[in-house]
Amino acid sequence: MELDETDRAILRILQEDARTPFSEVARRIDMSSATVHDRVSRLEDEGVIRGYHADIDPKSVGYGVGAFVGLRVEQGREEDALERLRGIDGVREIHLTTGEWDVILRVVAADTDRLRELMFERIAETEGFSRSQTMVILGTDYEQPGPPL
Amino acid sequence: MELDETDRAILRILQEDARTPFSEVARRIDMSSATVHDRVSRLEDEGVIRGYHADIDPKSVGYGVGAFVGLRVEQGREEDALERLRGIDGVREIHLTTGEWDVILRVVAADTDRLRELMFERIAETEGFSRSQTMVILGTDYEQPGPPL
């Protein structure tokens, strides 16, 4: 799908603040709000906009610790192992990667004790993984939502 | 800040779809929309809700490749080095971590050629890093927005 500069301007505004009223989007890009409405519908239908999410501070809801977890997966057990990981509450993202690890998880936990439980009782117990390493996030220096536009 | 079950229900709905009208949120949690409005304002003011973002498909806007990049930082140059990383377009997240790396970046690029440029011309050239490793994301198996609620 081809995106023109108007589409990109709309995406930029909604990536920054997804609750911006279409009427204000229209004002800012100097178009009618009917046009904005049509274009947003099209961008949603085409899968360019996948959804809209409130950005919730994990600490405020009781998740004080985050980590990346690198895993090596045993040949032939990938799908089964991944399926079990998806069912673990603190596991928020599962990426298949090249390099030192086959899989990189992003996890959250209430505190370091709970992170240890997650790692040693839930993830390490999951069969199909041969090795793992946890990289606890001490702080996030910079974070942009989504791709550059 | 204390969150009750009503707050969590509101957060769950807006994390799932940030554009849900307050009137519908109200219907679903069986409260008035004025109450929903009050609570959402409070959650925003307290920093529980940090914002609302459209979730844009990176491929659709020309970013076909993502990667995690692990870096070792030389003592005493952290702040300076991080500052320069923040200025690089494809760098979307910068996390300070324990473990094998001091810093883990999340980056996006148009294609593998551009990723190579990013790595070898922009990041490796940045002074203050002694070692790096790139883990290209072959696919994302699972992804949940934000923490469990």
Add this chain to the structure above:
DNA sequence: TTTGAAATTGGCCAGAC
């Protein structure tokens, strides 16, 4: 244009003290 949502106002009610 009509239909509905956002945002504000004022007031009600319950529990704290």
Add this chain to the structure above:
DNA sequence: GTCTGGCCAATTTCAAA
């Protein structure tokens, strides 16, 4: 009895479709 906080109804202003 008053204060506080949470909730609702009504209104008006504005957006969605």
